[in-house]
Amino acid sequence: MSGLVPEEMRKLAPDPQTIEEIPVGTLLERAQRMRSEGWRLVQASCTRLVADQEVNYSFDRDGQSPDSPDAASLHGLHTLRVRLPMANPELPSISQFYWQAFLYENEMHDLFGIAVKGMALDFNGHFYTTMEPFPYVTREQDHGD
């Protein structure tokens, strides 16, 4: 905030965010632990990079939870990140711990072509209707634009 902002605004805390990269093999164990520690699944998403793609699972904790009585925890966003190869990417589903994850996981499949195993509700590629399959796997720049 600039000097034009009243002094009290300087007290504003940003939304602290941490990213932890983990091996795919430990994803289920970590998701289970996050669940037991009272973390809320905030979002899950993919980013297609040049050589690989990353999948982010973001969590935060309810400040009123007995697991996290400190108010500061209300403000934190903790992201677990796994990296997947471009060819035949596969992930285990975390919907056994976070049921609502099936929405994010079906999106990962339909847009990024990631095979997510064991989803609570599997739309088998019919969650999104797209003109071409897995539209986010390629980027326009890949075609020389």
Added chain:
Amino acid sequence: MGTRTVIPFGPHHPVLPEPIHLDLVMEDEKVVEAIPKIGFVHRGFEKLVEKMDFNELVYVADRICGICAFIHSLAYCQAVETVMNVEVPGRAVYLRTIWSEMARLSSHLLWLGLMADAFGFESLFMQSFRLREKIVDMLEEMTGGRIILGVCKVGGVRRDVEEGTLSGIVGRVKDMAADMRRLADVFLLDDSVKHRLVGVGVLTREQARELGCVGPMMRASGISRDTRTLGYAAYGVIDFAPVVETAGDSYARCAVRIGELFQSVDIIEQVAQKIPPGEVSVKVSGYPNGEHHSRCEQPRGEVIHYVKADGTRYLQRYRVRTPTFANIPALVKMLQGCELADVPVLILTIDPCISCTER
């Protein structure tokens, strides 16, 4: 167990302004399972990062939805500003807060109207939209836009509002509070409305937590969480507390949104008293390099705009997680065990914004 039948609900249905489909597995008049399907109008806005640079994407964010437009652009700009370490002028921060609350008023009044329409109370629908029109008129006076405001940009806002105009707007919003009270009394006290809402679609506090609900859906189940308490924009210096109900039913969700109408009026008044003079934007140079999840409270709940950039004009990734997307699992759970006649009401109580979800 009786004979089960499947009733397809949507994607086109009189109660749905936008397409969403539910396969309702029925036993007589009871829904035993609901399977959602979205994606009929997915627009692929996020893929536009390949063609539009980080400044042009503000216009894209503004057009994700016709109800939550401003807060989308705000969340996106905050994400880029955080990555680029841009200090936004104080006046711009306060103006963003005013427009966010005006957008909340507009959205909640629209929802009240649609809800009234869903349970067949047409005059209530008309009164809600009559009030909403006044808010939209005020937005037009301040920004030049009624729905898509187009005023947010990376580094601040594009328009200032003169002090006289601002004080006039605040006075008119406060005057509207009396009309809103009369409207609220019908929603909260009328027996025919309560008959359709009380005890319908109960979501317990535990279920709301487990299913990752956001916004009024969560607060109506007794969870005091509101992304504005993070203190983004000017919310860190505004005195407010999340509006919370505990019953977890459709009536509670209605009561939360009505409570937020009056809360928004109060916030606008506070902001207008504290807004500092000065510039409304700063020059931003260079390209973003880094990543950030920007979280804002839309009328429907927490929205997340994620940006990842590698120091070039074009972002590597732009991702929007909308509140409706987060509330769909709760809708599925709420529908289990409800009466078929309550399905339209329950769908509307999550205040679905498919336009956002199909970004």
